[in-house]
Amino acid sequence: MELYTALVHYPVYDKNRRLVATAVTNIDVHDIARASATFGVKGYFLVTPVAQQRELVGELLDHWTDGPGARYNPRRQAAIARARVVPDLAAAATQIRAETGHDPITIGTGANVKDRMVSFHQMRKLLEEREGSALLIFGTGWGLEESFLDAFDYVLAPIEGPVEYNHLSVRSAAAIIMDRLRGLRDPEEN
Amino acid sequence: MELYTALVHYPVYDKNRRLVATAVTNIDVHDIARASATFGVKGYFLVTPVAQQRELVGELLDHWTDGPGARYNPRRQAAIARARVVPDLAAAATQIRAETGHDPITIGTGANVKDRMVSFHQMRKLLEEREGSALLIFGTGWGLEESFLDAFDYVLAPIEGPVEYNHLSVRSAAAIIMDRLRGLRDPEEN
Numbered sequence: 375m376e377l378y379t380a381l382v383h384y385p386v387y388d389k390n391r392r393l394v395a396t397a398v399t400n401i402d403v404h405d406i407a408r409a410s411a412t413f414g415v416k417g418y419f420l421v422t423p424v425a426q427q428r429e430l431v432g433e434l435l436d437h438w439t440d441g442p443g444a445r446y447n448p449r450r451q452a453a454i455a456r457a458r459v460v461p462d463l464a465a466a467a468t469q470i471r472a473e474t475g476h477d478p479i480t481i482g483t484g485a486n487v488k489d490r491m492v493s494f495h496q497m498r499k500l501l502e503e504r505e506g507s508a509l510l511i512f513g514t515g516w517g518l519e520e521s522f523l524d525a526f527d528y529v530l531a532p533i534e535g536p537v538e539y540n541h542l543s544v545r546s547a548a549a550i551i552m553d554r555l556r557g558l559r560d561p562e563e564n
Numbered sequence: 565m566e567l568y569t570a571l572v573h574y575p576v577y578d579k580n581r582r583l584v585a586t587a588v589t590n591i592d593v594h595d596i597a598r599a600s601a602t603f604g605v606k607g608y609f610l611v612t613p614v615a616q617q618r619e620l621v622g623e624l625l626d627h628w629t630d631g632p633g634a635r636y637n638p639r640r641q642a643a644i645a646r647a648r649v650v651p652d653l654a655a656a657a658t659q660i661r662a663e664t665g666h667d668p669i670t671i672g673t674g675a676n677v678k679d680r681m682v683s684f685h686q687m688r689k690l691l692e693e694r695e696g697s698a699l700l701i702f703g704t705g706w707g708l709e710e711s712f713l714d715a716f717d718y719v720l721a722p723i724e725g726p727v728e729y730n731h732l733s734v735r736s737a738a739a740i741i742m743d744r745l746r747g748l749r750d751p752e753e754n
Contacts, residue, residue: 389637401591404733405733405735405736408731408732408733408736409732409733409736411727411729411731412723412725412727412729412730412731412732413725413726413727414725414726414727447579449729449731450731452729453729453731493750494750495750496750531750533602533743533747534747534748535602535603535604535742535743535746535747535748536603536604536746536748537601537602537603537604539601539602539639539642539643540602541598541601541602541639541640541643542598542599542602542739543594543595543598543599543735545595545733545735545736545739546595546598546599546735546736546738546739547739548736549732549735549736549737549739549740550739550740550743550747552725553723553725553740553743553744554743556725556726557723557724557725557740558724558725558726560683560684560685560686560721
């Protein structure tokens with residue numbers, strides 16, 4: 375399948391579990407665009423309903439794709455070129471349908487997922503074997519709102535290490551998830 | 565083995581392949597400390613020969629371990645508690661020896677490694693099976709200086725996706741590498 379990523383800034387929780395729209399951060403744009411480029415992701419959607427935020431991000435993207443940033447660092451340009459700003463996931467799905475001819479399957483992620491989990495191994499196989507397109511969705515703040523997450527076609531199991539602690543930044547989590555789904559594996563692992 | 569991580573700010577290359585000491589960034593401290601906590605890393609060393617930088621980072625760490633940051637976000641405190649500032653890798657090795665009774669084996673990383681590479685699978689097994697301690701070393705800027713990297717006991721293969729591009733941020737690369745070496749695997753993968 376063609377893979378797309380989305381970073382959602384609403385609806386997500388804050389640290390007191392209130393619903394908020396988080397601000398888009400520079401570093402999330404860059405780090406996740408670079409990981410998306412590395413793992414062959416076709417488009418990376420920055421999702422925020424706040425019009426002013428979309429304008430600001432649009433200016434940031436222009437700086438790196440057409441402006442001084444593009445000349446300063448062409449590698450960065452190549453990564454940022456796949457980033458786009460949209461108000462919601464429906465708008466992302468519309469673009470994906472236009473590009474691939476398929477409605478994407480939606481894959482949610484979260485550190486606290488407990489039900490209805492699909493393993494990374496299963497999802498990796500599904501992405502390899504099926505036709506169509508898939509949208510992999512990451513949440514900012516303290517994670518994607520529950521009913522929003524529940525509405526996705528699949529929800530990935532949380533990333534776990536050998537200990538209890540699992541409070542990764544969304545940048546780290548997104549990188550690990552893309553690697554688990556699309557990274558080249560050592561021959562002796564297969 | 566007990567695993568430790570180090571983020572090296574000198575000797576590294578800049579984009580024109582000149583040797584430089586990079587500045588320590590806030591986000592590198594936080595993201596790599598959180599990934600280190602998630603993957604059961606015992607200590608995370610921020611390595612810079614610049615005394616003023618070490619002072620600044622020391623203040624940042626104090627803010628999160630004993631100051632207002634600790635009260636604001638105890639999860640962050642737990643992650644940052646394992647971070648320490650040292651002038652060079654010898655100072656990190658001295659601390660590791662004092663804590664574990666062993667000189668650590670040194671494991672270098674880089675996006676452009678071509679020779680003498682050990683696979684992630686081999687290194688994961690070695691960490692599981694051997695006694696002692698290991699120091700996993702990440703470079704900032706455009707990567708660790710070549711002769712410095714060559715002096716390590718092992719050098720990990722670069723992270724690769726399904727495409728040519730592999731310009732991850734050091735935060736993303738560090739997260740992926742720790743996951744590949746220490747992340748829990750789906751049962752069907754073993």
